[in-house]
Amino acid sequence: MLDLKFVVDNPDLVKRNCEKRRAACDVDRILELAKSRSALITEIESLRHEQKALGKKGKGKLAPEDREMLKKEGGRLKAKQLELGERLEAVEAELDAAMRLVPNLTHPDAPDGEGEEENREIKRSVEPSCFLFPPKDHLEIGKALDLIDFEAGAKVAGRAFYFLKGEAVLLELALLRYALDLLVREGFRPVSTPDLARHEILDGIGFAPRGPETQIYTVEGTDLGLIATAEITLGGLMAGSLLAEKDLPILLAGVSHCFRTEAGAHGRASRGLYRVHQFSKVEMFAYTTPEASEAMLERFLGIEERIFSDLEVPYRVVDTCTGELGGPAFRKFDLEAWMPRRKDHGSWGEVTSTSNCTDYQARRLKIRYRPDGEKGTKLVHTLNGTAVAVSRALLALLENHQQADGSVRIPDALVPYTGFDRIPAPNGQTTG
Numbered sequence: 001m002l003d004l005k006f007v008v009d010n011p012d013l014v015k016r017n018c019e020k021r022r023a024a025c026d027v028d029r030i031l032e033l034a035k036s037r038s039a040l041i042t043e044i045e046s047l048r049h050e051q052k053a054l055g056k057k058g059k060g061k062l063a064p065e066d067r068e069m070l071k072k073e074g075g076r077l078k079a080k081q082l083e084l085g086e087r088l089e090a091v092e093a094e095l096d097a098a099m100r101l102v103p104n105l106t107h108p109d110a111p112d113g114e115g116e117e118e119n120r121e122i123k124r125s126v127e128p129s130c131f132l133f134p135p136k137d138h139l140e141i142g143k144a145l146d147l148i149d150f151e152a153g154a155k156v157a158g159r160a161f162y163f164l165k166g167e168a169v170l171l172e173l174a175l176l177r178y179a180l181d182l183l184v185r186e187g188f189r190p191v192s193t194p195d196l197a198r199h200e201i202l203d204g205i206g207f208a209p210r211g212p213e214t215q216i217y218t219v220e221g222t223d224l225g226l227i228a229t230a231e232i233t234l235g236g237l238m239a240g241s242l243l244a245e246k247d248l249p250i251l252l253a254g255v256s257h258c259f260r261t262e263a264g265a266h267g268r269a270s271r272g273l274y275r276v277h278q279f280s281k282v283e284m285f286a287y288t289t290p291e292a293s294e295a296m297l298e299r300f301l302g303i304e305e306r307i308f309s310d311l312e313v314p315y316r317v318v319d320t321c322t323g324e325l326g327g328p329a330f331r332k333f334d335l336e337a338w339m340p341r342r343k344d345h346g347s348w349g350e351v352t353s354t355s356n357c358t359d360y361q362a363r364r365l366k367i368r369y370r371p372d373g374e375k376g377t378k379l380v381h382t383l384n385g386t387a388v389a390v391s392r393a394l395l396a397l398l399e400n401h402q403q404a405d406g407s408v409r410i411p412d413a414l415v416p417y418t419g420f421d422r423i424p425a426p427n428g429q430t431t432g
Helices: 004-009 011-020 027-058 064-099 138-144 150-156 167-185 199-205 230-236 290-310 360-365 390-400 412-418
Strands: 120-124 189-192 196-198 224-226 242-244 250-259 278-288 315-319 331-339 347-356 368-370 381-389
Touching (some): 004 011, 004 064, 011 027, 027 064, 138 390, 167 189, 167 412, 196 199, 196 230, 199 230, 199 360, 230 250, 230 278, 278 390, 290 347, 290 381
Parallel strands (some): 189 250
Antiparallel strands (some): 120 315, 315 331, 331 347, 347 381
């Protein structure tokens, strides 16, 4: 959430930013509400001043009829204050709701655009994989090696749920532990988070817990929702906290299951493991001072690149365009892996993202720090980044490391965690 004073003082800048980010928010209504709020507060304060003066009069010697008149006037002032207080409460509720629709400001270098095709490629690791045989997609590989079962998942839980089996289970655990070990060496503290969060935490992070645009599964009869990412729980961890500058940055590596409704997400490009309702993930999260957040974003991106270099998967980095940033992100980088059979003939697909949310989430969640040697407090900056989202990482590994005989090679970085360097081909099967 932006600061209300900033919005009131810079309405044209905020309007332009909303337009760039394709955000539906009414800045003019916010200005009207802010003006009404200010007028109501002034009027209530004036009434309180009158009531205080009336109280002083009542302490003196008064005739019975004058005391009765003061009593009536005091009652009138009290009733008026209650009426104005109710109006103020309604105005503040509408103002808060309107302010929550205003997106964060945007980094000046973020490309202007509406869809993912407008993202700007800024780096590529190596050129996409070339095969001397017709490559299979991950669903064909998963079925042939009995690793992935979407049919059983649909029978048990519905479309876009799945079972992992055999070596795929060990590969999932290997990816999680490999990412955690790397992050611990980088100074992150591992955290296993709840898979549920209160709606106020979901909203504070920037996820709509209700409504047609939500990606959140809610638990009926409660104020809880299944988390879409550990960013939600890691950000909620410090809600309402006052931190010391000497303790910053705080670096957390969150392990969780993630649940997303993925409403309307169908089509060839989204099939299989690319877009599912549940997956495991290791998430990076940081609380920093404002001065340190841009450097931390680069650090997060560097870690993501290192992970996919270690996994020997071709990738590229894109600077996310304004229309794809979402509400909280000031700047966001996506790391896209080459997926040889996505869209049939291969394409890049997002496997990680990292965002600097500046003080947007911290203001909503009331997370502040006390600067060393200064009076007062400041809002922290929050950052998040995917270390490994198992479903898409698994997709990229299966498709990029498939072999002509139908087996799948395990990258060297994962072998100590899996205990094997290859998922063997099914008996008697050859490819190409």
